[in-house]
Amino acid sequence: MDETQRRAYLEAMDISLWQPRFSSPLPMPSMSTVMPVSAVPKVVEIHQTIEIKETNPAPEPIIAPVIEIAPPVIAAPNWETLIARVNACRACELGALRTKTVFGSGKRDAALMLIGEAPGAEEDQTGEPFVGRAGKLLTAIVKAMGLEREQIYIANVVKCRPPDNRNPNANEIAACVNYLREQVALIQPRMMLALGTVAGQSLLNTTETVGALRGRWFTFGETQIPLRVTYHPAYLLRSPNQKAKVWNDLVAVMERMNTPSKN
Ligand code: URA
Numbered sequence: 001m002d003e004t005q006r007r008a009y010l011e012a013m014d015i016s017l018w019q020p021r022f023s024s025p026l027p028m029p030s031m032s033t034v035m036p037v038s039a040v041p042k043v044v045e046i047h048q049t050i051e052i053k054e055t056n057p058a059p060e061p062i063i064a065p066v067i068e069i070a071p072p073v074i075a076a077p078n079w080e081t082l083i084a085r086v087n088a089c090r091a092c093e094l095g096a097l098r099t100k101t102v103f104g105s106g107k108r109d110a111a112l113m114l115i116g117e118a119p120g121a122e123e124d125q126t127g128e129p130f131v132g133r134a135g136k137l138l139t140a141i142v143k144a145m146g147l148e149r150e151q152i153y154i155a156n157v158v159k160c161r162p163p164d165n166r167n168p169n170a171n172e173i174a175a176c177v178n179y180l181r182e183q184v185a186l187i188q189p190r191m192m193l194a195l196g197t198v199a200g201q202s203l204l205n206t207t208e209t210v211g212a213l214r215g216r217w218f219t220f221g222e223t224q225i226p227l228r229v230t231y232h233p234a235y236l237l238r239s240p241n242q243k244a245k246v247w248n249d250l251v252a253v254m255e256r257m258n259t260p261s262k263n
Helices: 003-012 043-049 079-088 121-126 133-144 170-187 196-204 233-238 240-257
Strands: 112-116 153-156 191-195 217-220 225-230
Touching: 079 170, 112 133, 112 170, 112 196, 133 233, 133 240, 153 170, 170 196, 191 196, 191 240, 196 217, 196 225, 225 240, 233 240
Parallel strands: 112 153, 112 191, 191 225
Antiparallel strands: 217 225
16 A cells, blocks of 8 residues: 555545655555554654644533343354354344344454444345445445454444434344454454544443543453454444544554564
8 A cells, every 4th residue: 555545545534634744754554454653653753743722622421321132153153153143143122123133244253343333224135244335435444444344354243233323222233242242253353443432332331432532451251352442444434533532542452463472
């Protein structure tokens, strides 16, 4: 990927105000899979060069804590049986409302797994995660990391669309979250990035806000997969002034992906 392309992707994330202050531009690396640490634009430089309007960001929704009624995790899942179970699932009321389940997409042994909230209208029609407006922004975010969507795995906490694009409720999350745990067990990613409140709270079993969760490292599951939380792309569409913070979170993930000793 050349520099012009990368800048275009950053601009697609609305990092369009990013102008190097210095006479020579920040290094924009070519990448094979993940941006080398040495070449990642430093967070401090981004803080210096992006205009961040901190005024009145729309609040991220607060969801109720997960009620533990989830079906048990199957000991040794495989892709086909897991997909079949999700497709047949009626564990919550969303099962009767869906057009298609949205299982997830991408590389089945991806190093990086992104987790969103639940399908929207377009995802419900296509069966693919993140294909609507938020999905297009997510694609730009992934490309800004020097990756293609096919190189990572993208899934949601909830596999069926909640009506009217409302947030999934605690029962729906509890009914679905073990499918996600089984996906993680199959993929065994080196790193996970939770997108938004629902994903962050569900994966970490917390009621902390996404604003409080982002900027920190967590681990997920028994294998202690490093996990980071950032804002959901749909939230960024409503509050584009928060994109610089997401970029800082992505830089943290890229740096750690390139530091084998840390994970
Ligand atoms: N589309 C998805 O697939 N997931 C989300 O969280 C939002 C939109």
